[in-house]
Amino acid sequence: MTDKALIIDHVSKDRGKTRVLDDINLSLAPGQRVALLGHNGAGKSTLIKSILGLTPIQDGAIRVGDATPGSAQARRETAYLPEAVSFHPALTGREQLTLFAQLSGAKADVPGLLERVDLSDALDRRIGTYSKGMRQRLGLAQVLLGQPKVALLDEPTSGLDPISRQDLYAIIDELAAQGTAVLIASHALTEVEARTDRIAIMRKGRMVADDTLTNLSALAGLPIRLRVRASANPDALAAELGGNRINGASVELLCTPEDKMEALRHIAGMGDAVADVEMTPPKLEDLYRHYAQEDL
């Protein structure tokens, strides 16, 4: 018995001559929400398929709870939402979800699940008539079947409108609250930022970052942006603080997280000369750019 829901231990995989997964380590505790970021082709989907046991790995080991990927137990305990999922167009949403419920062996309240993802109106309509977002929501409904230990969501927000996205993250929170470890492969950085416990970034088959957002920021040493608005004389302010003059009345300066308080004290000490201070910590986008593009 391990206390982790998912352990990926030094996993490597070759496809032909290219190494698509290179010594990947990642583990998820029950109830943890982890974002998996990376460019197209970075290996996110391949990693997820390895966890499902759909594609063999050459090196290392993966454990889903106590089970090996692809075993009956692992498949019972894993929920999966494929990227841009599609179903047989001739079936209705209810029929499709009933099939999944029977396959999973879980007693399921199919209409209730479809209600949960806002598809009660389309319950008995053919999937062929569904929009992309509706198909995505149907895919999400089957993730909620049973009580999976691990949920793997590949680009879950693709095709969803903003309100559905909010619902999606509410559902992810629910899953996490019932103890499911959720791994979300995504491009939608701004949403992931607020909604996950940890962020893992892949680049060309390697895991280049795996930590909380705060720790990643500190590690990357990305500057904090301070924008100081002068009450009277911006030139004097710029000369005093040593930043760049922007848009007439403001001065912008960059400082490291360690120097932040020092700079703020300095600004506060300037009294009336300062009208306003705005502080922007590095965004996930900056971090992502830092980790995913730079050669580390």
Next chain:
Amino acid sequence: MTRFLAITRTEVLILRRNRWLLMATLIMVLFALALTFAGSAPTGTLGVDMLTVSVASMTTLSVYLAPLLALMIAFDAIAGDVDRGSLSLLLSYPAGRGEILLGKFTAHLAALAFAMTVGFGTAGAVAAWFGGAGPESLMALVRLILTSILLGAVFLALGYLLSALARGATAAAGLSAGLWLVFVVLYDLGLLGAVVMDKGGTFTQSVFPWVMVANPADAFRLWNIAATEGVAMASGMTGAAQALPVWAAPASLLIWPVIGFALARAAFRRVEP
């Protein structure tokens, strides 16, 4: 165990929903009726009842139609799910690949059986009503229906094999058309050519019947013809049937679905969605 039945239930639903079942049954009924009426002329000269002649005509029809209908459902079974991206999801559920394949096979075979029974049954009933039938010709009709289902099973399994091997449903459809052409048309043409070249030598005497019966479509024909004297007479194909032991054609037709399914299962195991 109930998992493959869940797949079966869903597949039957799909076949009914997309009108495949209706179309296949309609095709079978229309062709069988047309052949029964068109082929009823030689009844008097051969001294057999109309149902016998009808079965002989429908045997020839089934050699073409049963494989065609089977391949038309089977080509999409795996490649279609890969194309839609739903196979990876299906495989993330506890159902094994064998169970998935068996579930589809059961549903597809049931649909074929329905179309065959209704089609041949209707034509048989019409023939019996108008031209009479005896216990022997009724037996021949039942045999025709059962062996047609077996022949369908062979090509369902071979269709799954191609569906697993092909990259995409379109490629699978193309391969299936090729397979049909080879087994149903070209194989016989090739054998015919060989017999003509051989001019009645050892090949024609001892090898040819075995090569012929190795093809499930020919085994189907031989089984139906060898079993009933009247049908053999009506179809004019007695020579080849007499050169083989009685069990050869049934054995071939019974072994083929098993081999085909095993091959399809092995190919499906290697599919990476």
